[in-house]
Amino acid sequence: MRITADQEIAGYPALQIRELLRKAVSGTITTALAGNTVGCSTSEAGPLLNKLHEDGFLELAGRHFEVAMKGNALANATVALPLRRVTAVRLVQSLVHRAHKLNCDDRWAYRVRKLIVFGSYLRGADRPNDVDVACELRPRWGHDRQLEHEQVRRRLRREAVPKYQPVGVLAPDRGDPVLESARTGAINA
Numbered sequence: 001m002r003i004t005a006d007q008e009i010a011g012y013p014a015l016q017i018r019e020l021l022r023k024a025v026s027g028t029i030t031t032a033l034a035g036n037t038v039g040c041s042t043s044e045a046g047p048l049l050n051k052l053h054e055d056g057f058l059e060l061a062g063r064h065f066e067v068a069m070k071g072n073a074l075a076n077a078t079v080a081l082p083l084r085r086v087t088a089v090r091l092v093q094s095l096v097h098r099a100h101k102l103n104c105d106d107r108w109a110y111r112v113r114k115l116i117v118f119g120s121y122l123r124g125a126d127r128p129n130d131v132d133v134a135c136e137l138r139p140r141w142g143h144d145r146q147l148e149h150e151q152v153r154r155r156l157r158r159e160a161v162p163k164y165q166p167v168g169v170l171a172p173d174r175g176d177p178v179l180e181s182a183r184t185g186a187i188n189a
Contacts, residue, residue: 001073001074001076001077001078002079002080002082002129003015003018003074003077003078003079004079005079009052009055009057009074010048010051010055010057011048011051012038012040013038014074016037016038016039017038017052017057017074018075018077019037019038020033020034020037021057021067021071021072021074021075022075023037024066024067025067025072025075027066028061028064028065028066029049029058029065029066029067030064031049032045034049052065056068057070057071057074058071082127082128083127083128083130083131084126085126091131092131092133095115095133096115099112106140108140109139109140109146109149109150109153110137110139111138111139111140112135112137113136113137113138114135115133115134116133116136117131118132118134119131120132
């Protein structure tokens with residue numbers, strides 16, 4: 001979902017309503033929270049919440065409101081302009097390149113097995129909103145060595161050694177990741 005900076009929802013700036021829904025996405029929305037977030041009194045917040053409920057952004061859960069599916073979409077809405085296709089392609093190529101570099105670096109505990117591109121980019125949109133990517137990881141080493149490596153990483157994190165370089169979660173075991181299929185969007189690493 002995309003919103004604009006000058007857009008209004010229920011008579012209030014869409015950005016403030018988005019912020020309200022972000023704050024309440026995993027809990028109850030109170031009139032106090034609504035009033036503080038959008039800058040209105042609690043007596044004005046009641047009708048606002050009712051309007052958001054009417055419009056499908058909130059749902060009743062017992063005697064209080066919670067964020068509905070449509071409200072979750074608004075909470076995650078962007079004001080950013082869509083990407084140009086050439087920019088999206090560059091971002092995917094950069095990600096594939098970084099996955100390959102990490103797969104060649106034994107400081108990382110895991111390797112990237114597969115990158116999966118989906119959403120508007122995969123559908124071939126000229127102006128995708130973003131680039132959606134899922135990443136499948138696999139352990140770099142056999143069971144015992146993997147456990148040992150992860151224990152060392154945890155110990156170093158606990159000790160907060162200043163020169164500690166984090167052990168990462170990405171890396172390739174066979175050559176460059178290659179776009180498997182434009183139809184499935186899978187990229188093998």
